[in-house]
Amino acid sequence: MGISKDTVKYIANLARIKLKPKEEEKISKQLVEIINFIDKLKEVDISNCEPTSHILPISNVFREDKSSESLPVEEVLKNAPQRKSNFFVVPKVIE
Amino acid sequence: MELNTLTAHELIEKINNQEITFEGIIDSIKKRIKEVDSKVRAYVRRDDYINLSEYQSSAIKGVLKGIPISIKDNICTKGYNTECCSKILEGFKPPYDATVIRKLKEAGALILPIKTNMDEFAFGSSTENSCFGPTHNPWDLERVAGGSSGGSAACVAVDEAIVSLGSDTGGSIRQPAGFCGVVGLKPTYGRVSRFGLIAFASSLDVIGPITKDVRDCAMVMNVISGYDEKDSTSVNLPVPDYTKALINDVKGIKMGVPKEYFIEGMDEEVRDIVEEAILLLEKLGAVCKEISLPHTEYAIPVYYIIATAEASSNLARFDGVQYGYRKEARNKKQEAGIIDMYKNTRGEGFGEEAKRRILLGTFALAHGYYEAYYLRALKVRTLIKKDFEEVFKEFDCIITPTSPTPAFKIGERIDDPLKMYLSDIYTISANLAGIPAISVPCGFTKDNLPVGLQIMAKHFCEEMLFRVAYTYEQNTSWHKMKPKLL
Numbered sequence: 274m275g276i277s278k279d280t281v282k283y284i285a286n287l288a289r290i291k292l293k294p295k296e297e298e299k300i301s302k303q304l305v306e307i308i309n310f311i312d313k314l315k316e317v318d319i320s321n322c323e324p325t326s327h328i329l330p331i332s333n334v335f336r337e338d339k340s341s342e343s344l345p346v347e348e349v350l351k352n353a354p355q356r357k358s359n360f361f362v363v364p365k366v367i368e
Numbered sequence: 369m370e371l372n373t374l375t376a377h378e379l380i381e382k383i384n385n386q387e388i389t390f391e392g393i394i395d396s397i398k399k400r401i402k403e404v405d406s407k408v409r410a411y412v413r414r415d416d417y418i419n420l421s422e423y424q425s426s427a428i429k430g431v432l433k434g435i436p437i438s439i440k441d442n443i444c445t446k447g448y449n450t451e452c453c454s455k456i457l458e459g460f461k462p463p464y465d466a467t468v469i470r471k472l473k474e475a476g477a478l479i480l481p482i483k484t485n486m487d488e489f490a491f492g493s494s495t496e497n498s499c500f501g502p503t504h505n506p507w508d509l510e511r512v513a514g515g516s517s518g519g520s521a522a523c524v525a526v527d528e529a530i531v532s533l534g535s536d537t538g539g540s541i542r543q544p545a546g547f548c549g550v551v552g553l554k555p556t557y558g559r560v561s562r563f564g565l566i567a568f569a570s571s572l573d574v575i576g577p578i579t580k581d582v583r584d585c586a587m588v589m590n591v592i593s594g595y596d597e598k599d600s601t602s603v604n605l606p607v608p609d610y611t612k613a614l615i616n617d618v619k620g621i622k623m624g625v626p627k628e629y630f631i632e633g634m635d636e637e638v639r640d641i642v643e644e645a646i647l648l649l650e651k652l653g654a655v656c657k658e659i660s661l662p663h664t665e666y667a668i669p670v671y672y673i674i675a676t677a678e679a680s681s682n683l684a685r686f687d688g689v690q691y692g693y694r695k696e697a698r699n700k701k702q703e704a705g706i707i708d709m710y711k712n713t714r715g716e717g718f719g720e721e722a723k724r725r726i727l728l729g730t731f732a733l734a735h736g737y738y739e740a741y742y743l744r745a746l747k748v749r750t751l752i753k754k755d756f757e758e759v760f761k762e763f764d765c766i767i768t769p770t771s772p773t774p775a776f777k778i779g780e781r782i783d784d785p786l787k788m789y790l791s792d793i794y795t796i797s798a799n800l801a802g803i804p805a806i807s808v809p810c811g812f813t814k815d816n817l818p819v820g821l822q823i824m825a826k827h828f829c830e831e832m833l834f835r836v837a838y839t840y841e842q843n844t845s846w847h848k849m850k851p852k853l854l
Contacts, residue, residue, distance in 0.1 A: 317666060
């Protein structure tokens with residue numbers, strides 16, 4: 274199947290990645306090749322197959338609803354590119 | 369005899385007999401790093417290592433007392449930069465230790481503050497995708513050390529570390545271990561806590577040891593394995609003493625040799641060397657028979673859908689908000705400031721392979737493509753898993769080469785992503801099925817490049833791996849050989 278330039282633009286937008294025009298060109302070509310290779314999965318008979326999203330037979334792993342130690346706020350903010358008191362500072366979110 | 373050239377178990381014996389001090393071990397490691405790392409480049413951000421002086425204090429106790437251990441750059445070490453060799457995480461100092469790090473510290477190990485080189489976010493099979501440049505194979509500096517745990521494998525091979533910790537999502541411990549002539553173990557999924565491992569693909573990732581010999585590997589596994597309530601995918605099963613599985617005897621052990629793994633396109637020398645290893649195991653009493661893993665050819669496409677889909681989700685958090693690199697936009701009229709910040713930060717912060725994989729994963733999960741790609745891949749994964757279950761009904765383990773070729777030249781495959789992906793063909797299935805697998809050195813090509821032998825076993829049967837690997841190792845001398853270049 275082909276991947277059009279528009280599809281790549283659409284996917285890049287979903288992934289919130291800005292691609293330079295040359296990158297867009299190169300990656301489009303490579304994605305087409307990779308997806309053509311991946312298309313060989315169409316050969317497989319999956320008619321009576323359950324999907325495996327998790328390899329081990331464990332589910333509903335919960336913990337006690339008890340509060341315990343968590344990271345101090347100061348530690349959490351230490352790596353922040355921009356902070357103000359107890360907040361991460363970001364550019365405007367709402368237009 | 370330089371202390372850095374010994375194994376952990378040899379050093380611990382000397383420590384217990386009070387023949388050496390742990391300062392002596394650290395000094396010899398530091399000296400070796402100064403001597404060779406500018407050529408090998410197994411470590412990143414080397415200026416950080418002056419912090420080693422803080423270990424010169426009182427009693428160290430535990431089964432790994434005094435043993436310096438190097439850690440891959442995607443495992444969180446409190447206070448020491450952990451950047452996944454990516455620009456987007458530059459400067460990140462984790463505020464907590466990964467569970468495996470905590471356990472190693474409790475066992476007396478000394479965590480080196482400089483991390484080992486890796487492909488960015490573990491995306492790669494050569495360590496060429498690191499933002500710091502590739503690690504060079506100590507056996508031939510013009511070749512790759514393998515990936516993504518290339519740094520960890522190389523530093524152990526050249527005695528810049530006693531043992532190392534890597535991660536394996538599609539072969540990232542085993543393949544570099546094979547390329548560098550050392551031992552690398554991928555534990556069963558859920559055996560070792562992933563808490564503190566910066567995630568690539570959550571249903572495939574595991575942490576595991578890279579060591580000079582099988583005994584060291586068992587010792588490290590004893591320490592890092594076990595249930596962790598902070599990792600909801602870790603399994604609550606008791607941890608055996610893996611050193612008790614180090615038995616030099618494989619009589620009667622049934623080993624399957626999958627015909628799909630001995631194909632056209634594999635290096636003839638690798639084929640011959642691995643077939644010799646299988647003959648040796650037969651001589652030692654193992655029963656080796658040809659088997660079939662019929663869905664092997666679908667493993668790579670399945671992996672590259674599932675792993676990239678999971679990666680696209682896991683890497684969504686790298687957006688310039690809480691840590692790492694941030695690139696703000698200025699004067700944008702059309703979009704809100706924050707969206708541009710995400711796009712610019714991620715566009716500039718991620719390397720090429722990272723962007724390629726995130727886009728592929730996003731595509732596989734996107735509306736209109738999800739069923740044809742992601743859901744289909746999950747179903748074929750079930751078939752791959754069933755192939756192994758069928759074989760393990762009759763066989764104790766499976767023997768294969770670790771890679772179809774020995775280490776390739778730096779730059780040889782970097783422009784052909786598909787060719788690069790195909791180098792994982794023997795290792796990927798174990799991650800898809802969640803089973804444990806180990807690579808041990810089994811010979812050298814005529815160019816003096818190491819070749820790895822891979823052994824796979826059922827879930828939670830690492831003891832079988834240790835027994836077979838130990839027997840093979842004790843009846844050969846590959847593990848005693850060191851690269852002569854440096």
